[in-house]
Amino acid sequence: MEAAAGVDARLPIRSDLDLVWVRQHVRQAAARLGFGLVEQTKLVTAASELARNTLVYGGGGQLTTTRVAHGRAQGLRLAFSDRGPGIADLEQALRDGYTSGDGLGMGLGGARRLVHQFAIDSTPGVGTTVTVTSWAGRPPRPGHPREEW
Amino acid sequence: MTDEFSRPPVAPVPVLRLGDVLLVTLQGDLHDSTAEQLQQDITERIGSSGATGVVIDISGIEIVDSFLGRVLAEIAAKAGLLAARTVVAGMRPAVAITLVEMGLTLPGLRTALNTEAALHLLGDPARSGSAVPRPGRR
Ligand SMILES: Nc1ncnc2c1ncn2[C@@H]1O[C@H](COP(=O)(O)OP(=O)(O)OP(=O)(O)O)[C@@H](O)[C@H]1O
Ligand SMILES: [Mg+2]
Numbered sequence A: 001m002e003a004a005a006g007v008d009a010r011l012p013i014r015s016d017l018d019l020v021w022v023r024q025h026v027r028q029a030a031a032r033l034g035f036g037l038v039e040q041t042k043l044v045t046a047a048s049e050l051a052r053n054t055l056v057y058g059g060g061g062q063l064t065t066t067r068v069a070h071g072r073a074q075g076l077r078l079a080f081s082d083r084g085p086g087i088a089d090l091e092q093a094l095r096d097g098y099t100s101g102d103g104l105g106m107g108l109g110g111a112r113r114l115v116h117q118f119a120i121d122s123t124p125g126v127g128t129t130v131t132v133t134s135w136a137g138r139p140p141r142p143g144h145p146r147e148e149w
Numbered sequence B: 001m002t003d004e005f006s007r008p009p010v011a012p013v014p015v016l017r018l019g020d021v022l023l024v025t026l027q028g029d030l031h032d033s034t035a036e037q038l039q040q041d042i043t044e045r046i047g048s049s050g051a052t053g054v055v056i057d058i059s060g061i062e063i064v065d066s067f068l069g070r071v072l073a074e075i076a077a078k079a080g081l082l083a084a085r086t087v088v089a090g091m092r093p094a095v096a097i098t099l100v101e102m103g104l105t106l107p108g109l110r111t112a113l114n115t116e117a118a119l120h121l122l123g124d125p126a127r128s129g130s131a132v133p134r135p136g137r138r
Helices: A016-032 A037-056 A090-094 A107-114 B032-049 B066-081 B093-102 B115-123
Strands: A009-013 A061-070 A073-082 A117-123 A127-135 B015-018 B021-028 B053-061 B085-089 B110-112
Touching: A009 A016, A009 A037, A016 A037, A016 A061, A016 A073, A016 B032, A037 A061, A037 A073, A037 A107, A037 A127, A037 B066, A037 B093, A061 A127, A090 A107, A090 A117, A107 A117, A107 A127, A107 B093, B015 B032, B021 B032, B021 B115, B032 B066, B053 B066, B053 B115, B066 B085, B085 B115, B110 B115
Parallel strands: B021 B053, B053 B085, B085 B110
Antiparallel strands: A009 A061, A061 A073, A073 A127, A117 A127, B015 B021
């Protein structure tokens, strides 16, 4: 479909320069799908957190961006994947303030609060994929704005 | 790649001196390494110049994530150890909303609506005491 032009993409995450490209691409894709300024800012910020985790903890990986539609609602799905060490304790990783490095430990939990849907698929020794989706305007299923899937 | 990817995203961050205050204007999308370099540059400039205040203008910054938030907080903490006070000026409303929603409230950071207000905050003797001559200082 036409609206997917400039939205669907696969971007490498191998350096801090790539984090800049990730933010620019997510910003432009969200704008193209009709996200307002605050919604764009939230999604770009979440993307920045997750891409940095992919780089720092996952040893690099990639972002796949996909336009999603549900009825008339349009959304943007971002999947950050790496083949790093994985996350053994998801609950701990999501806890505000927990970091195994020298961060603030706010990235994962913060990103989760900034998007409509959030899922982590991680296997120790195999890798991690964090998938988030936000919708332009209201999410398609009112009453379950942060439903996990 | 498409042309939106061809723009060079970073330039070194200039640190200007305005009397006793260092003025830093951040713009565009910062590399992590640029932000870390900035932290070092500002700390060194405070040491060498004896500045008593630092204003960081972030009105040109589109997003603040936990990394940049931490860098700003660490600049303020290091400046504080060198007896200089830091004010972050001009945060965009969308950035403020995002920081609150993600739970990144950066309690140690003083903020002002714009650079002028930040300079006023640093220079106002009633609020800061920095303009009151103190014996034995400098
Ligand atoms: N892709 C990943 N692979 C392996 N471990 C990860 C990954 N992403 C996050 N983690 C683990 O989860 C912890 C919490 O991540 P989170 O992003 O919340 O905090 P942080 O990156 O340590 O600090 P901050 O993001 O605030 O700068 C990390 O310290 C790391 O141990
Ligand atoms: Mg992180």
